[in-house]
Amino acid sequence: MDTFRKYLKSEHENQLTQPDWGVNVLNVGHYIHPIGKDYPDPSHPSDYYFEWSKGRVLSEYQLVYIAAGTGIFEAEHIGAVAVQPGTLFFLYPDVWHRFKPHNKTGWTEYWVGFNGSYANHLMQQDCFNPARPLIHMGFNAEFINIFIQLIDTIKFSGLGSNQLGACLTIQLLGLVYASALLKAQSNSRKMQVINNIKYSIHENLNSDISPELLAAKHNVSYAWFRKAFKEVVGQSPGQYQLNLKVQKACRMLTETDLSIAEVAYQNGFESEYYFSRLFKSKMQLSPSKYRNEFYQTVNHDETQL
Structure with a gap:
């Protein structure tokens, strides 16, 4: 898949001429950052570019998925955390953050930036928490395919692209939510089994x-x-x-x-x-x-x- 990125907000494209579905896609992309290069690269719009020493604060949500490579993520509510392939992280409005790939590995990233009334509702669910912005998705074919559909939708900007982009973004968030629930259920089962075994040991x-x-x-x-x-x-x-x-x-x-x-x-x-x-x-x-x-x-x- 070719690399692609588009910043609708920065290009002053009018998103209000089509019905508002509560989720506005502001930017989307797929990029392979090469080994040994500074991050982010200078082609980022000024609203999104940041220096590592200063970090960045956005006015929107972003979902960033690292498909390959390794790096580091740091945000206002947490210290530096290692990023492995299959990790996704959320960027929250008005929350300081910074992230970058390791020089020796680079990384492949997919991202979508969004806002809107329904987006605010979705991001208030328990599994979406600024204090826990990283989730390990692993390789998920359905997740990647929806991201590719989203990129193609924004790339060709056909009739109803805003609404279709909103639907696809909601699907991405739904898959993340389901993954987080399954992980929570797995942890809950683990705790139950271990507590039962601890009781057996005592007995x-x-x-x-x-x-x-x-x-x-x-x-x-x-x-x-x-x-x-x-x-x-x-x-x-x-x-x-x-x-x-x-x-x-x-x-x-x-x-x-x-x-x-x-x-x-x-x-x-x-x-x-x-x-x-x-x-x-x-x-x-x-x-x-x-x-x-x-x-x-x-x-x-x-x-x-």
Whole structure:
């Protein structure tokens, strides 16, 4: 596909002679920015050109999709974020921003700038948030095809091009919205599965149930479970399980008169030796010394009363 860009607003084309559908397409384009060249290139109209050191503020919305290459994006509400192929980002009216491809990769970009009453309504939906302007779409053939139709519509400026351009822009926003909802649902399911597995771990602390068995009982693969668990909880399932067992052992050592061997057994450890070695690595004290120091502290506090 040939590169193309058109800035209707800058060319003072009258968009009011045709019915207003609530979304006005102000500019649209597809551009392949070459490796090692300054960005943006000087052919941008003055209303859109910016220097990296200063950034830019627009009076319109823009949807920018990076089909290939890598770069960096930064905006008023977020710090610098790496841009990978398949990433799209939104630019919001009156919000400072800047972005550029890496010199060693360049990038291929599609964009559309728009405004209007219905555009304002759409961009107030939950998934469109200036604090979260980046969404990873990945490669989406339908999304690219609609962008190409939009570019062709504006390029040839036929009868009803404004209305068709508005429809295609709404379709693009609809696909982004659907993608964001699917991602949210996926994250919601992930949280539900992990919370259910965490409950199972708590319920089986006195046994030596394996992470592989936990995954199978919840109908997920072990590879997915291990990755998802670490993303949600911040540690591996095995470490989470061990830490809970050690916490329970601490309570048993200070609240009961059970022997070290009995505490080890009731927490599902295969031997007193293994339990003591693991306990010391986690608490920096052996089980017996942990118990003794606890009692010494309690006795000292009681004598001070």
